[in-house]
Ligand SMILES: NC(=O)C1=CN([C@@H]2O[C@H](COP(=O)(O)OP(=O)(O)OC[C@H]3O[C@@H](n4cnc5c(N)ncnc54)[C@H](O)[C@@H]3O)[C@@H](O)[C@H]2O)C=CC1
């Protein structure tokens with residue numbers, strides 16, 4: 194049975210906007226809730242507000258069957274308080290508001306990185322424990338948020354007769370048209386001549402996931418959320434299901450955008466230690482000068498280790514299958530970027 198009405202919290206972001214578009218194509222009525230309004234569509238009702246505020250959020254959830262929560266401060270923000278307030282306290286508020294507005298299904302966009310500690314993960318399953326040392330504070334708050342949403346799953350009606358069915362989707366390395374994170378970072382690095390380097394031996398496997406596949410996974414999970422379903426309260430990896438060498442992916446993107454391919458190999462450990470020292474220096478110098486290094490320990494780890502995740506569970510439990518293969522997804526993303534940045 195198709196769900197009728199939904200609200201996309203964070204619907205003005207990269208993933209959120211793609212989610213809204215696919216939901217409309219599949220016949221849903223859609224509300225968007227976001228702290229800013231960056232686009233418009235006569236078929237969508239836009240609500241502007243902060244998800245941390247009950248009075249802002251409840252009106253956007255009234256009369257809705259399913260809420261998708263894909264809002265977050267950018268992972269690069271570096272603002273610990275903001276991450277804690279929005280990703281953790283804000284998500285608790287989202288749960289409270291769903292209950293108040295009697296929304297029965299909540300789908301959270303988590304992240305596969307909730308299990309990653311900067312060390313190799315090959316074909317990682319959902320059985321892996323949460324990272325005890327997450328790679329950054331953003332990820333730490335993604336863990337807190339995911340735990341809250343899973344814990345909030347309540348299949349038995351409460352004293353008011355309400356239920357709340359929840360599920361967490363863990364995408365990895367999202368890319369595609371309109372991506373404000375990955376491609377712009379790569380292009381910036383290339384323009385500064387910093388994309389010539391290969392960190393490690395170049396043979397580390399990683400999942401990069403086209404945004405349409407992430408969106409498709411969210412909608413399938415929402416449609417599978419029913420009382421008694423095995424999806425309730427679970428977390429699922431969603432990827433393109435085609436792990437690729439990190440440096441092959443980078444080469445395809447960079448050469449597709451007419452930048453040279455990375456070719457100078459730097460030992461992983463050496464660069465990791467340099468990145469750590471640089472980070473330490475930045476902290477010491479922070480009162481005097483703000484420096485944003487390109488090679489942070491987090492980026493070096495992500496660029497030099499295996500981090501790929503099995504999506505077997507999503508395939509088995511809600512028939513997930515990527516809608517766009519990797520090669521086609523890369524070509525389409527490059528084409529889109531070029532059309533938007535033509536001189
Ligand atoms: N980009 C990636 O590679 C990955 C992203 N994710 C997760 O996917 C989700 C979506 O990410 P993107 O679309 O890439 O991010 P984005 O930055 O493009 O979109 C996030 C949206 O949330 C909104 N927002 C932030 N704080 C808010 C608040 N207090 N109240 C209301 N709205 C607020 C922003 O205005 C923005 O429109 C996030 O939860 C992120 O953690 C997970 C794995 C990988």
Ligand SMILES: CC(C)=CCC[C@@H](C)[C@H]1CC[C@H]2C3=C(CC[C@]12C)[C@@]1(C)CCC(=O)C[C@@H]1CC3
Nearest residue numbers: 268304306365366374375378379492493495496
């Ligand atoms: C060193 C180098 C060439 C870096 C450029 C690539 C990076 C911009 C991306 C490679 C893997 C990406 C990634 C994320 C952001 C962009 C990358 C670091 C996330 C941290 C985004 C937020 C998440 O939830 C997890 C992602 C993991 C992969």
